[in-house]
Amino acid sequence: MSLFPLFANLQDRPVLVVGGGEVASRKIEGLLRAGAKVRVHAHELAAELQQWLQQGRLQRLEGAFDPAWIDDAWLVVAATDDAAFNRQLAHEAEQRLRMINVVDDAALSSYQLPSVVDRGALQIAVSSGGAAPMLARQLREQLEAQLDHSLADFADLFARHRAAIRARLPDLARRRQWFEHVLQGPMQAMLAAGRTAQAEEAFLEALHNHQQLTRREGRVVVIPIRDPDPGLLTLKALRALNQADALLVDAGIAEPIQLLARRDAHRLPVLSDRQALAARMSQQAQSGDCVVYLHDAAADPGDSRELITRLAATGVPLQVLPAVTPWRDPPVAGP
Known part of the structure; x- marks a missing residue:
């Protein structure tokens, strides 16, 4: 399941939480930190929730559950141990076009609550889409240790x-x-x-x-790609993709490799006329940009030679990163 990562502004916005145990407490704690107006429906409240209720930090909804409560909520959290009730609640939320998280049930959830590394305005969220929450938690713990407060x-x-x-x-x-x-x-x-x-x-x-500040000197980086596995890219190639101001991508380049480039990099068309393409890339580099070209060397290994020759003639700083090929076990010698 592919999820769309999203940070929600819940300041002063109502969130409905159904359930009052330890799991609900953990979810509510994060919601309160985000400034949400938390409304809780539960037969019993954990001691911590009772304390927050007395402090006026949350509101308790009394009586039998009313599906109409969902209409007033921006988000819904189902934290009960009643599987049948959770399914019905997820159905009610779906009908009302409300996002719901059903704890420990990714199939019923329309959003997930990730593991979060909190550094004030800087937050890093890690999610496995509900597939491996312990893995997400372990990654969060590693990031906690690496990122200074x-x-x-x-x-x-x-x-x-x-x-x-x-x-x-x-x-x-x-x-x-x-x-x-x-x-x-x-x-x-x-x-x-x-x-x-x-x-x-x-x-x-x-x-x-x-x-x-001295204006940064532009450059052109050509990265020949011979394998769709992004794990085979060199550190230099990854660094160039992270620094790219402008990006050119051949049609055959695998999407996982393209996703490693800066999201705000300006996309330039790959012109079939190599002379025109070299002129366009050179012009972009002369304006101070780092221009990165992901070339599909597997489709035509010799296709970049003319382009590289023309780029070199323009005088712009040019770097051609060596392609990384997958390891092949040497043939086993016969007896």
Whole structure:
């Protein structure tokens, strides 16, 4: 099952949770952190939910379950151990065009609640689509150990000064270059060391002096692809795809490889006229862009030679990354 990843703004929006046990408590805790107005229907409430109810953090819906409650909810969570009731609840939500998560039942759910690494405004969600929740949890734990909590303060710096950044850097390419400069700078290390004021001072200084940044030199990277397995790409190829401002992709390139490129990279058409294509790529690189061409070398290994020759003649920085071929076991010698 393929899921569409989505971060929902639930601030002051009603969410219906059916169930009052430990599982419901875990779901409600996350919903409350997101600012949702949680409404709970359950025969009994766990001690933690009772406490939140007394504190006014959630509302309890009394009496027999009323399907009309779903109409007032942005999302629904079913956290009961009654399988028949959960199926009926999922049906009612479907009829009312409401998204529902049925705990531990991916087939009945129209959305999943992922494992989350929370660093303030920066959040990383990991989901297996309900297929392997323990695997998602393990990956979350690994990310928790790798990502310093100072990232929350770093993200907050960008959030607080977002308007000033956009005003001073209206050009997207220059803004991206400035972001790369700041992200590679010392600010996060300062925040990790507790030097918050010094980090903000350095951040604002970098923003004030943005015009001193040297415009990044553009380049063209040609990556010959001979195998659809994205795991065979070199680290250099992956780095180039992550840095791509403009992307050209031959028709035969496998989708999993294409998905490794920057999502906001501008897509350019692959022109059949190699001279025109070289001129177009060169022009894009001269504007300061990193232009990456995923060439289907398996379809025509020699097709890129003319293009590479023409690109080299333009004088733009050119890099042709070596293709990675799958390992083949050597033939076994006879006796």
